[in-house]
Amino acid sequence: MDSDITIEPSPAGKGRKRLVNKQEWKREKAKIKRYSRKRLPEFPTCGHKTKKLQCLSLTMTEIGKFNEKSYHQASKSYQDLFILKHCVTNKPIRPGTKIKENVRNKPKTVSVQYKIITSKGQICVCEKTFVAILGVGRNRIERIIKQYHETGVLPVKRRGGVSNKSxxxxxxxxxxxxxxxxxxxxxxxxxxxxxxxxxxxxxxxxxxxxxxxxxxxxxxxxxxxxxxxxxxxxxxxxxxxxxxxxxxxxxxxxxxxxxxxxxx
Known part of the structure; x- marks a missing residue:
């Protein structure tokens, strides 16, 4: 043996085994497709143009830029954080329990304000407009907001990932x-x-x-x-x-x- 010869980490891609190219995996391609934009944003049809909600004051250029920012990364964690960033949660002033078709609805636990950031500043919109602009499901937005409001912890990806424990x-x-x-x-x-x-x-x-x-x-x-x-x-x-x-x-x-x- 020769003590002058030492072992050092090899350059990237020059190890004994080749590096894995995860971008070519079916699972990774399906993940990117799952969180990519599937349709163009829609113009508001709610008709709100009041002091509180200004949905009709938006232009298609502003709507397109906001939608493009939300899909800047085809990643669930990035998009969840983007949604939370543009939602303001408060405790409802009047939770109420209305009776509808002999079924008592559950009282509201959180009140949400949806905001769109434009060059003019923040514009408050209704939930219907917010969902139409982002092109995501209403249930997904409500689930993210509810989890953050109850736990106070930002949502994390649960489909696996890299851990630093070891x-x-x-x-x-x-x-x-x-x-x-x-x-x-x-x-x-x-x-x-x-x-x-x-x-x-x-x-x-x-x-x-x-x-x-x-x-x-x-x-x-x-x-x-x-x-x-x-x-x-x-x-x-x-x-x-x-x-x-x-x-x-x-x-x-x-x-x-x-x-x-x-x-x-």
Whole structure:
């Protein structure tokens, strides 16, 4: 082994395994399609033009710009935050319980003001106009507002995502991998510039067991977690078993390592 050869993270896309292109996945394409604009915004048909609601004072240019901003990112979290940003919630002054067709409706728990931002400032509109301009379902808007009003927490995406809970474990695995001593490479291919080699008696499973035996209980990881970092973050291979090695070659190679004079 040569102590001068160290392991470093490989450049992006140059790891042992190729990087995953999630943009080509069916699931990612369906997600983008789900939260993309499906129809053009509509002009208000409610007829409101009062001191409180000024729906008819909007122009199609202002409506189009507001709609375009709401779909700036085809992401549920971005659009939910955009909706909340333009809604003002208050406690209803008169909640009331009206009787309709012998069914008593539930009292209102929140009163909402919908606002459209234009170059002139904020314009208050009714719920029907707000829904028509954004082109989203009324139930979705009500669900977002209700959740935020009851919990006080911004809505989060529940279809999965990246978590930072294991960031300290990832860093510990990387430190362990980079502390391993590499073998002196004798391959002459271009990829050896960034590729490092470990002894043939090692493998990923053995390295994972070595890591788990050295760290405490809080830093232990699963084999798949260790393997993912090893093959994606680094370009490391294992030497082939040495068969029919000439003793003279081994003798000369060991002598060369000990010689410090370049002429010799």
């Amino acid at each position: 960031a300290h474990k990832k860093q510990a695995v990387q430190n362990f991998i980079e502390s391993i001593t590499c073998c002196e490479t004798h391959y002459a291919r271009n990829k050896t510039v960034i590729r490092r080699y470990l002894p043939c008696e090692l493998n990923i499973v053995k390295l994972w067991k070595m890591y788990d035996s050295k760290v405490n209980e809080q830093l232990k990881v699963k084999q798949c977690f260790f393997r993912h970092i090893f093959v994606r973050k680094y370009n490391i291979g294992f030497e082939s078993p040495k068969v029919d090695v000439w003793s003279k070659c081994l003798q000369f190679s060991e002598k060369i390592k000990k010689i410090t004079d370049p002429h010799e």
